[in-house]
Each structure stands twice: as C-alpha cells, then as structure tokens.
Amino acid sequence: MKILTLWSLFSTYLLASSLNIENHAAQFFSSGHTNNWAVLVCTSRFWFNYRHVANTLSVYRSVKRLGIPDSHIVLMLADDMACNHRNPKPATVFSHKNMELNVYGDDVEVDYRGYEVTVENFLRVLTGRLPPSTPRSKRLLSDDRSNILIYLTGHGGNGFLKFQDSEEISNVELADAFEQMWQKRRYNELLFIIDTCQGASMYERFYSPNLMALASSQVGEDSLSHQPDLAIGVHLMDRYTFYLLEFLEDIHPASKTNMNDLFKVCPKSQCVSTPGHRTDLFLRDPGSVLITDFFGSVRKVEITMETINLTDPIEQVEQSPVNGELQKERNSYVDQLPVSEIIHQKPKQRDWHPPDGFILGLWTLILLVFFKTLAFQETAVGSKPPYRVQ
C-alpha cells in the first residue's frame, strides 16, 4: 500500500516535471524567430524638426539597450541635429527639457544620413535590392526567421509620409514593399510603428501576413509634440514617442511585458490624439507576444556541463623571407613639389576619338556648300543653254 502511494507520488512528480520541461521547451520555441533587426527612419529635414530626430534616436537607444547590436540596426536620419550649428549643446540630442537624457550618446552609428534618406533608398533597404557595392552596414540582411521592427517618424498626412520636404511615400507603396518582403521570405514577424499626423492611414492598406502595426493618431487627427525647450528653442519630442520611451525605459531583457501593454501606451488623456493599432494580420495572439521579441535581441542559451574538445589551432604558414628573389632597388620618398619636373611635364597624349556630331555636321555643311558652288560654277560657265534661239 505504502509502496503504491509512494509509486503514485513519484510518478505524478515525474509527470509534473516533464510537463514543466515541456512548458520550458514550448516557451523556448514559442516565438519562432532567431534574430532581430530594426529599421529606424527619421524623414524630416531642418532644425525645427529636431523632435523627429529625437524620436528616432530614443527608439534607437532603447533597442540598443535591450540587445540589438549596431550591425542589425539600420538607422536613417535625414538631417543632423546634434552637430547642427544652431545647437547650443553640440553632439547632444535631448528628449526632455531638463536635459536629463542625451539620446544621441557617445556610441552612435548612423547608416543613412542627410540626402541619402530618400524613398528609393528606404524601399531598397526593405526589399534588399541594393547595388552590389553597398556596404553591409547599410543593408537589411534579414531572413525568414527574423523579427523586424520598423519605426517611421516625420510629417505625414492621410495616406502618405513626407520625406525631406521633397517627396512622399504612400501607404500603397509601403504595403507592396511589405508584400515583396513576405514573398522573398525576408521576415518572420514585423512590427510597424509610425509617429506622424494621421498615422493610422499608413497601415490601412497592409495585406501581408504576420504584420502588427501601431500608430500615434487616427485618420483626421494630428500627432502633437510634447514640450519645447527654451534654451534649445525647439520642441524636443513628440508625445507618443515620449511616453513610448518612458514605457521602454522600464523594460529590461528578461521582462515579460507583452504587446497589450504597448497598445495602452499614451491614452487620449496624455496624447490628445488617439493611438491606434492593427493586429488582424498577425497570427499569434498579441497577449502572448513579448516586447523583447521585437525591441530586444534575446539570445536563447542552453547551458551544458559537458566538455568539448577544441581542435588544434590553425598553424600559421611559415613565410620564408624572399630575400634573394628579386633585386630590390633602394626606395625613397618622392619629392613633394618637383618644380622643374612639373614645368617640363609633357601634356598627356589623349586618345583619338572620332569627331562627334557637331564637327561632322559642320564639315558636311562645308562640303555641301563647296560642291554646290562648284556645280553652280560649272553650269554657269561651260554648259549650253537648254533651248536654242530661233
């Protein structure tokens, strides 16, 4: 009897622990992504749009703090605010008027800056269709197991976002770009956040699966800025991103906060506009999606106690000094301004090119005129009159 109870207890314990292990395993593989990328874009130029750069840099700061490395972040800033000559505190971008938080920091790497932030470059980064000489830091090298966070901020309207005061991107183009990314298997799940006026219009046209979108205001509403700083002279940040930054400052790499908390950031009382979100294209339940699935780069580690034997280190190939190979002549430094050499420099022999259109036309005209006058002279001098005088 006792043995039976002991056995039943033991078996239930085993069952419980195995379920626990299964739970752990399930949690381990629940999100389905293996790497994280972030594309953060600020689309506005000029000093009075300081707040848009501050928005993007605060999201950059949070994303870096939670673990995504610079090599996995594509940061696009359309203008330089930190070293702008109007900035009273150079190399800083502040988010709050008491100048507490310098979101620019000391370790920032901007991939696209100034005039490079265009609609074409943005779409090329998303779809991966970049010229072959583009360096790695400017590419979005995501695969089908990547979770991507895309953050856009700037001036926008109903169905478009303005880039640098000279061009726009429409919500249809954006939706098509995401569809291209889906078809090329460039993302596992994508979170799209936009902080502009009438931001909800930008995600209305999405039709690819696994997209979740957040916007700072509905169609017909304006997103407002937070507060100006009298020393710097401009508004420092937008309301939605300010409260988003406050929310993200409480997140650490091991926190279990989920998307439903993110949807509650900045209610109408604080934001004046109504933030919106769209989750119908997303396959998982937003309550089960962790914030760190998109904002952080949580590495799943497995601890093992086994010993692993490393192979022998690669032997450096012995490079015998090639002394006797060629007759080395004595090198010397070059004369920086060899005056006599320069004066007697022969002009470069330029290759002969066939004459281009203008010269050809001129010569044709000259030849035509020449032959015409020749023919005219001949008819005038030596030919018989066409009729005879009766």
Next chain:
Amino acid sequence: MAGQKLCVCVCVCVCVWAVCPKDDFQEELVIRPLHSGDIYASFQFRTVWETDFTRGNKVSHYRLFPKSLGQVISKFSVRELHISFTQGYWRTMQWGQPFQPAPPGAELWVWFQDSVTDVDSTWKELTNVLSGIFCASLNFIDSTNTVQPSASFKPLGIGNVTDHRFLRYATLPREIVCTENLTPWKKLLPCGSKAGLAVLLKSEKLFHSSFHSQAVHIRPMCQDWECKTTSWELRQTLNVVFDLHTSAQGKREWSLFKMFSRTLTEACPLASSSKIYIDITDNPEQFEVSPATPLLSQASVLGDRRTFSVYDLTQQITFGTVRSLNLLIRWKSSEGDMLRPLLHGERYVAGYGLQTGEIHTLMYNYHPYRSFPVLLLDSVPWYLRLYIHTLTVTSKGKDNKPSYIHYQPSKDRVRPHLLEMLVQLPPNSVTEVTVQFERALLKWTEYTPDPNHGFYVGSSVISSLVPSIVAMDTNSTRERPLFSSFFPCKEESSYFVRVYTEPLLVNLPTPDFSMPYNVICLTCTVVAVGYGSLYNLLTRSFQIEEPNPGLAKRIANVIRKMRGVPPL
C-alpha cells in the same frame, strides 16, 4: 650532439618568432597654446606593420592593425589612402600652421597600385566601402566631383613611380562630422577608447570647438635606413582647437579636464610609446605649466625650432601620487606675437545676381625677401561654367604668368573643372587669381531638398615648399616625435606645406518647386469653368413647367379623376 640539437632548437625558435610580422603602436598628444588664448591639441596614433599587402599572399592574422582597413588595402590594391573629416575652417593667420592640414567637409585622395586596370570602377567601390566603415555619405563621390590632379598630391610614402593615372582626389564640402564619424574612428585604435590617450576623446567636448578634424592616413614607409623593404604605416590624427570663450569661459587657464572633461590614468598597454608634448617655446614669460617635468625636447617643425615639455605616460611617476595626470597651463601675460605664417590663402566669390560671378583666389607670401613657387589646384563643379579666357593672375598689380598650367574643362553632369597652376609668388606680396563663371540651370530632379541653402564649391589647395628659417631634419629613420615626421623632408632649407582656402557657397537659380502644382490647379480650373460655361450655352434648352398646385386643388383633382371629369 647535444650542442647541435641546442643549435637547431635555437634556430627553430628564432625562425618561429620571426614568422609573425612585427607591428608597433605609438600614441602622442601635442598641446600648443595659441596667442589668441585658444588652445590647439593634436592627437596622433601610429601603427607600423612590417607586412606586405601588395604580394599575392593573403594576410590573415591581424593584431594591432585594424582588419577592416587591411582588407580594404589588399582588396582594392591601394598604395596610399588619405581621408579626413573636418568641421570648421583653420584660421592660418590667427593660429599658425596646423600639423596636418585638412579642408572643411570630407576629403579623400588615393594612390592605387600599378596593377589596377580599371581605376575608376575601383575608386567607386572603394568610396562605397569607406562610407560603410566611417558612417559618412562618401557614396556621393562619383565622377562629377572626382578629379585626377596632374602635379599636386604626390605620394607621401615611398615609391619610385608616380604616374598620375593612378591618383584620384575628391572632396565633399557639405559633409557633416559628428559623433557617428568619431565612433568608428575610435574603434580602429588598438586600445579603443578605453586606455591611453584615446580616453580623452569625448564627443561632447570635441565638437564644441572652433575646429575639429579627424583623419586616417595609410602609406608605405621605409623599414630601416637602407629602405629596401617597406612596412605599412597607419596614422590616425585628430586636431582640435578649443575656443577661449566657449570652452574656458574667457579665463586664460587651460587644463586637460577643462578641455576634455577627463584626466589620464594610464598609457595604452599595447603602445610602445605614449607621450604628451606641450609647446613651451614661449615659456616662462608667457605661461606656466604644472605639474612640471624635467624632460625637454627640441624639434624643428613647420620651419621653426620649438621646445617641448615631454610627459612620458609609460613611466608611472608621471601620474604622481594621485594616479592621474591633469596638466594645467596658466597664462601670465598676453603680450608677444607669434611667428607669422609665410603662406596664406583666401578665396571668395564676387559679383551679383544669379547669372554670372567671379571667383577670386588670393595667395599671400609674407617672406620679406624670398620668393617661392606654389601649386594651386582648383576643382570647380560643372554647374559653374568657368570662362578660362578671363583667367588673370596678378601680383603687385602686374601680370604674373604661371610656368605651368593644366586645365581640364568640365563636361555637364560628367566631370568637374580642374585647374592646376604653378605660380611664382614674389616676396612680400599678394597674388590674385580671378576667373569669371556663369551659373547653370539644373534639371528639377537634380536639386537637393534644400536648394535655397546654396551649392558648395570645394576648397582650393595651395601646395608649396616654403623656405624655412631653421634647418629641417632630413633623416627620416631617426627616432623623432610623430608630429614632425608627417611630411617627408628632402632638403634642409625648406619644408612642405599645404594650405586650404575656404569653400565657397554659391546660389544657383532655383525654381519655385510649387509651381507645377499651382499651374495644374489654375489651368484645370480655367478649363473647367470655361468649357463648362460654353457647353451649357450650347446645349441648354428651356422648358415651361407648370407650378405645383396646392393641396386643396390636388385633392379636388383626385376626386374629379374618380368622377371622370377633366381636372382644374
């Protein structure tokens, strides 16, 4: 037998030790107080590596030399690479000559090896890769702002062949320099920004200055006095001038903490030498330095013999009992004048309106009795159409004919103007070079998003061998401080100097970009109103209609219809 074995062992040991090519890292900071009360700090970090990138074998083991730059050199067959990022303009008349001159914005000039077949495509790929390494928009360098100088920019490293086909030079005067350029620059250093002099490089202080310039110079140099084998030298330089009023609140008292908001605690452990030089040539009448140091050194640099106090950071006693070094420089009097620089350049645009203009370049020779030749390099973008027949060079009111002119005309949207002239500057004079130009109207997609700011024209480069007062040191292999060995010196009586003029900002005729929208709206309105009215007039016809009868009448009509009687 045992002796032989020992011999063999020793030989093997020596061979194995000699296999890894040696590399060496030195760091140095030179602080020079300027007469206006400002202070000039120049950092130099030099890595010398005895290896050969040019031969076919791949280099795979990198130690002090950064791997990203090593791969760039071997992949693109680069012989010399000089890139600089500058914010601000160097005021030669107030500050003297800099140790490493640089123009405002970004400047890149590269000498390729003889083995490169297509230099232009290699140049394009190289600029793209460098834009990724330094987080700068160097990918905007293309054929419209690249030139191939024919006499300027001779290689600074060793080499016997100088075919200018392998040289490319480009500037981006609009390029902004900020922390995002400093971060990858600092990551190239062996100790990073964690130890040694690089600890002082904090962006909040460095960019709050009158002048900030950071550069990377890679060149081959002699390994020893015989100069039969080459080793590669990487120099990272950072020059900064702190303003008296913004950084020191008007008080003529400088310290490391005031300049950089940091003090030094140790040298970089990977450095073979780590020194600070303070220029005390005007000491002790002008200012005093504390803590005092017994080490003094003299060097002839930029045509002058200067005395320096040396602080050796590899010695522990430099840091004293507090284990940190904070140098203090205090002014005692503000009299005295500095040595006037012998060569100075200025440039400005004259004229009015948006059609024509004139570029004036002034070159000043302040030597009382010697004249010397200068090489002027001008690279003007294609949208300023230069009229070279209006080029005049005058000194002291008289015409001064250059002994060498090389002019390559521009081609619209393909390449810029290139003008190189060798001009002899008479002593104690101003030479003025003027050329007239016409502004082009660009296509509307070629305008930048902020066209009313204007378009930049890169600085002119004035290179010259200036006669020197003191004998310069021509022995290149002797151990000397880094700042005096940047430009190679071939003769004792002169030193090489390069002066950059200001960049120009010109306004091009800018269209009103809202006009297409306005025109479409107006035209459509006019067409709609006009056509609509005409259509109405032609097709509208009038019909008489009975007015609607009242309620009583309608009921009566209904009753009448029921009765079969005609309605009212």
